Amino acid sequence: MKNDDNIKVGISIGDLNGIGCEVILKTFEDNRMLELCTPVIFGSTKVINYQRKMLDMNLAYNGIDSAVKVVAGKFNVVNVWKETPNIEPGKETEEGGKYAFLSLKAAVTALKNGEIDVLVTAPINKHNIQSEEFKFPGHTDYLAQELEGEALMFMVTNDLKVGLLTDHVPVKEVSNKITPKLVEGKINKIYNSLVQDFRVRKPKIAVLGINPHTGDNGVIGKEDDEVLRPVINKINDSGKLVYGPYAADSFFGSGLHHQFDAILASYHDQGLIPFKTLSFGKGVNYTAGLSKVRTSPDHGTAFEIAGKGEANHKSFEEAVFTAISIYRNREEYNELTKNPLEKTTGKL
Known part of the structure; x- marks a missing residue:
């Protein structure tokens, strides 16, 4: 079974104009979280820098260009894009939906490839994320398609x-x-x-x-x-x-x-x-x-408080804890239910 500190928690950042980045940063501002898991944020260091400055946070991060370069015990940020998006807290914009999908798509790809162990998704806006590639009423249906479940x-x-x-x-x-x-x-x-x-x-x-x-x-x-x-x-x-x-x-x-x-x-x-x-x-x-573990907080983008530093991050934090717990439970269940012959001989 995988050691607890090796569990890689992939995170899609949701709508850039919502509270997604805020609840992510607030969750991992507590250094004890890095003892529990290795977070892998799919977005860009430019977005994280903007959000850190807006929220007056000094959270250190490790910028990388691929999830295969994750450093255990660090707050890793995968640069999914290089350009600088226009962030307008509290507003529903086309850009907000575009980058929410790019983040989600990259995170799901990494999940399918085994580069991360679980996925936690920050809230999207179900209207502005619609595109030729995303024609779903929410995360659940998209994940069912991508993970074939x-x-x-x-x-x-x-x-x-x-x-x-x-x-x-x-x-x-x-x-x-x-x-x-x-x-x-x-x-x-x-x-x-x-x-x-x-x-x-x-x-x-x-x-x-x-x-x-x-x-x-x-x-x-x-x-x-x-x-x-x-x-x-x-x-x-x-x-x-x-x-x-x-x-x-x-x-x-x-x-x-x-x-x-x-x-x-x-x-x-x-x-x-x-x-x-x-x-x-x-x-x-x-x-x-599904064959993979995905969780999210029980709230939406909360445009009305975005950019004000007022978002409560506890549900997102619980989503991280739950994803880790389910991952461990599944590994234990799979270990316990292996064919006894396979466990003793190494083959069926």
């Missing part, structure tokens, strides 16, 4: 974990998107992630209903009875502890969420409103279901 948006803290059946989908399309195949796949992804990424031996999962009051026996809608219940029953029959569907309006208020290791919500706001209400600033957005 079926991604699950999984919002996590130590005590609360909420996955989404549908994520960045218009509300009017939600019920049509939810199929038995989708439900079964997402439940299994949550289950597998809890086991290998979070070391939960026998996960217990709750599924929230699609319609108000889970359809009231078909009076409000039939999707809960015709789509969710049969799949939940099928998975239960296989020996997994999956329950529901539960009426979403009272689930969190009643404290029922404390009885489960994870909750699967039917759509974005159904899951994220209670999650962020209960854990905003401490939560992490984790992309489960």
Whole structure:
């Protein structure tokens, strides 16, 4: 297994006009972070210098032209571009989206090539990042394409974990998107992630209903009875502890969420409103279901406070901690589940 101090945390800087660089710098201003991991920032030393000066920070860095030249225990900055972008804190600009994508693309390439171990993404603006190369509603779908997996948006803290059946989908399309195949796949992804990424031996999962009051026996809608219940029953029959569907309006208020290791919500706001209400600033957005580990903070670009030095970096810091923890857990899980014959003979 890899030593803790060798874990290379790749970081995309997000929108240059948002708070991405600020929360990154504030996180690694604490030198103890460099004892935990080796950060690799994909951007440019010119951008970091600008941000350091604006925030009155003296954080030392190691400028390099490739992730293969990373120095362990240093704050490494990969020069993805040489030009000097125009930075306008708080403004949505075409340049902000352009460089956010260049940073993300370079970081993902390094992740695929094994030059970094995990990826933590600072917030992007989903509008100005759109281009011929990026036609996605967010990071999750782009990563699913690049890493050839079926991604699950999984919002996590130590005590609360909420996955989404549908994520960045218009509300009017939600019920049509939810199929038995989708439900079964997402439940299994949550289950597998809890086991290998979070070391939960026998996960217990709750599924929230699609319609108000889970359809009231078909009076409000039939999707809960015709789509969710049969799949939940099928998975239960296989020996997994999956329950529901539960009426979403009272689930969190009643404290029922404390009885489960994870909750699967039917759509974005159904899951994220209670999650962020209960854990905003401490939560992490984790992309489960992929071969590589990616996390991000639970907030956006926060243009309204960009450049003012007011951003709280705790969620980004938690995203770094979570990525490292999941990476370690996966390595341990893979080690423990190796074929016994392979472990003793070195071959199958």
